Amino acid sequence: xxxxxxxxxxxxxxxxxxxxxxxxxxxxxxxxxxxxxxxxxxxxxxxxxxxxxxxxxxxxxxxxxxxxxxxxxxxxxxxxxxxxxxxxxxxxxxxxxxxxxxxxxxxxxxxxx
Amino acid sequence: xxxxxxxxxxxxxxxxxxxxxxxxxxxxxxxxxxxxxxxxxxxxxxxxxxxxxxxxxxxxxxxxxxxxxxxxxxxxxxxxxxxxxxxxxxxxxxxxxxxxxxxxxxxxxxxxxxx
Numbered sequence: 001x002x003x004x005x006x007x008x009x010x011x012x013x014x015x016x017x018x019x020x021x022x023x024x025x026x027x028x029x030x031x032x033x034x035x036x037x038x039x040x041x042x043x044x045x046x047x048x049x050x051x052x053x054x055x056x057x058x059x060x061x062x063x064x065x066x067x068x069x070x071x072x073x074x075x076x077x078x079x080x081x082x083x084x085x086x087x088x089x090x091x092x093x094x095x096x097x098x099x100x101x102x103x104x105x106x107x108x109x110x111x112x113x
Numbered sequence: 114x115x116x117x118x119x120x121x122x123x124x125x126x127x128x129x130x131x132x133x134x135x136x137x138x139x140x141x142x143x144x145x146x147x148x149x150x151x152x153x154x155x156x157x158x159x160x161x162x163x164x165x166x167x168x169x170x171x172x173x174x175x176x177x178x179x180x181x182x183x184x185x186x187x188x189x190x191x192x193x194x195x196x197x198x199x200x201x202x203x204x205x206x207x208x209x210x211x212x213x214x215x216x217x218x219x220x221x222x223x224x225x226x227x228x
Binding site: 004033035040041042043044045090092100101102103104105106107 | 117119145147149154155156157158159162164203205207216218219220221
């Protein structure tokens with residue numbers, strides 16, 4: 001199906017483990033984003049990417065790493081998970097030249113024990 | 114610093130009554146304003162946006178929002194609420210001319226529509 005997908009949808013891990021959250025979009029959108037959603041904070045930008053091999057930090061990048069070797073994929077890695085990274089993570093994309101409408105994936109609920 | 118405020122954590126309204134979800138913003142530059150809705154265990158869905166032009170913007174599911182530059186507000190409204198409108202609503206802003214990483218979201222407002 002066309003659209004933006006995230007996997008896994010739910011993940012439980014332990015402190016110190018490495019975790020990778022996957023994001024895949026079928027629209028060939030240039031821009032992709034990772035947000036985390038926490039109660040009382042709304043959505044906060046972790047990283048974004050303007051194109052393959054071009055990434056930049058957002059508001060809360062510490063503890064996260066991203067890569068984008070292909071336009072359609074934008075994985076987010078927690079190098080050494082901490083409890084403060086327990087959150088819901090959303091991936092989003094925008095088409096180059098669009099008027100800024102973001103399309104969001106269904107989210108990944110991550111729990112770090 | 115750029116910011117978006119949604120002053121109400123929760124809004125309660127009876128079905129059939131008009132609803133308003135408030136949003137104010139603070140940016141240096143021309144704002145692009147957005148409303149998104151989030152249903153339980155789902156991602157955010159686009160409702161409407163203001164880029165330029167008419168201050169009253171109409172969007173999906175009968176929602177509309179009015180851009181008020183003097184009050185720096187972009188309140189979401191609907192003339193007659195439905196129980197199915199119950200969800201979490203987010204206001205967001207981007208400043209014209211900035212890079213795409215400059216999106217700012219409010220903290221969200223939970224809308225409860227009671228039968």
